[in-house]
Amino acid sequence: MIDKPILFNMTNTELEQFVVSIGQPKFRAKQISEWLSRGAPDFSVMKNLPEILRNDLDKVARTMPCTIIKKLESTDNQTTKFLLEMLDGEQIESVLMRTSYGNSVCVSSQAGCAMGCKFCASTLLGLKRNLSINEMFAQVLVAQWELRGDKDKKNIKPNGDPKNSDVSHIVVMGTGEPLQNTENLIGFLERANNDLGIGWRRITVSTCGIVPGIKELNAWGYPINLAISLHAPNDELRSKLMPVNNKYKISDVLDASFEFVTKNNRQLMIEYILLAGTNDSIENAEELSKLLTSKNCMVNLIPWNTVDEREFISPSGNAVHRFQDILIKNGIHTRIRRERGQDIGSACGQLRLNNKKD
Numbered sequence: 354m355i356d357k358p359i360l361f362n363m364t365n366t367e368l369e370q371f372v373v374s375i376g377q378p379k380f381r382a383k384q385i386s387e388w389l390s391r392g393a394p395d396f397s398v399m400k401n402l403p404e405i406l407r408n409d410l411d412k413v414a415r416t417m418p419c420t421i422i423k424k425l426e427s428t429d430n431q432t433t434k435f436l437l438e439m440l441d442g443e444q445i446e447s448v449l450m451r452t453s454y455g456n457s458v459c460v461s462s463q464a465g466c467a468m469g470c471k472f473c474a475s476t477l478l479g480l481k482r483n484l485s486i487n488e489m490f491a492q493v494l495v496a497q498w499e500l501r502g503d504k505d506k507k508n509i510k511p512n513g514d515p516k517n518s519d520v521s522h523i524v525v526m527g528t529g530e531p532l533q534n535t536e537n538l539i540g541f542l543e544r545a546n547n548d549l550g551i552g553w554r555r556i557t558v559s560t561c562g563i564v565p566g567i568k569e570l571n572a573w574g575y576p577i578n579l580a581i582s583l584h585a586p587n588d589e590l591r592s593k594l595m596p597v598n599n600k601y602k603i604s605d606v607l608d609a610s611f612e613f614v615t616k617n618n619r620q621l622m623i624e625y626i627l628l629a630g631t632n633d634s635i636e637n638a639e640e641l642s643k644l645l646t647s648k649n650c651m652v653n654l655i656p657w658n659t660v661d662e663r664e665f666i667s668p669s670g671n672a673v674h675r676f677q678d679i680l681i682k683n684g685i686h687t688r689i690r691r692e693r694g695q696d697i698g699s700a701c702g703q704l705r706l707n708n709k710k711d
């Protein structure tokens with residue numbers, strides 16, 4: 354229930370008006386704002402405020418538009434998965450990945466998803482609602498606060514560089530189809546760029562192929578990275594796996610996508626989840642090669658992460674390498690996506706789904 358104002362959602366002027374309304378001097382707004390921009394989860398951590406004020410604030414306001422209800426850490430300490438609850442009770446996932454190139458946050462854009470991809474856990478409960486700009490931005494700040502804690506943990510060295518403890522990359526690749534929530538997506542990306550200085554080239558949006566949404570991003574004009582969830586080399590198979598393909602065919606999706614990356618001088622990311630016996634044959638690899646030959650793209654092969662409610666099978670290591678070898682032989686840039694956080698249930702949407710069943 355939304356019963357208290359959320360300070361995180363306020364502009365600087367609104368925050369000043371709020372602190373004055375509770376009998377505090379204006380400068381408190383700046384102190385609070387600095388804590389909020391670091392992702393402070395509650396008022397108790399705001400140590401430069403008097404204790405009595407922290408307690409009073411706790412009674413009349415909230416810091417963030419969400420709370421962490423579960424946090425899972427991979428055994429290698431490089432991946433942290435959060436289950437967050439919004440104020441209306443909707444739950445979403447976000448993931449912090451500490452990598453050699455920086456700290457990346459995988460952000461959800463919707464609570465649930467309407468797209469119905471057959472291999473995906475996120476869509477099993479349908480779409481609940483779009484996330485707001487603030488709810489997407491909060492996911493980044495939750496990760497930012499977590500990274501702050503890393504400095505105190507001797508067993509974690511983010512990026513091998515203890516000074517580099519900020520979120521540096523954003524991938525909108527969590528639950529939901531971001532181009533079904535384009536207006537808020539753009540607002541979120543602009544806020545991440547403005548407030549946190551995250552460069553456009555360090556931001557990636559992944560879509561299942563909503564052609565008007567790709568065109569809208571193109572018209573918006575900022576040079577972010579684009580990833581397309583392809584998962585099949587022809588329309589017949591793709592339509593069976595991804596109902597969106599009945600509306601937007603592969604050729605239309607690729608045309609709009611290559612137009613976007615060409616304009617922005619980027620390389621298109623092609624996501625391809627390998628499902629044993631479904632889309633991982635030699636013929637599938639050859640067909641995918643033909644589709645992408647001479648195109649400026651990188652194929653990310655993703656061995657399927659088991660989702661209990663789905664009947665697909667993960668491919669063997671041999672099948673994954675055979676598929677990759679064929680693409681490489683045909684001149685297609687290809688890599689196998691390192692599976693992060695296997696031990697914490699890294700299939701997108703699985704944590705949220707399991708929590709609903711508990």
Ligand code: SF4
Pocket residue numbers: 466467468469470473474475476527528529530561582
């Ligand atoms: S893969 Fe993406 S678009 Fe498809 S159902 Fe899952 S979250 Fe939605």
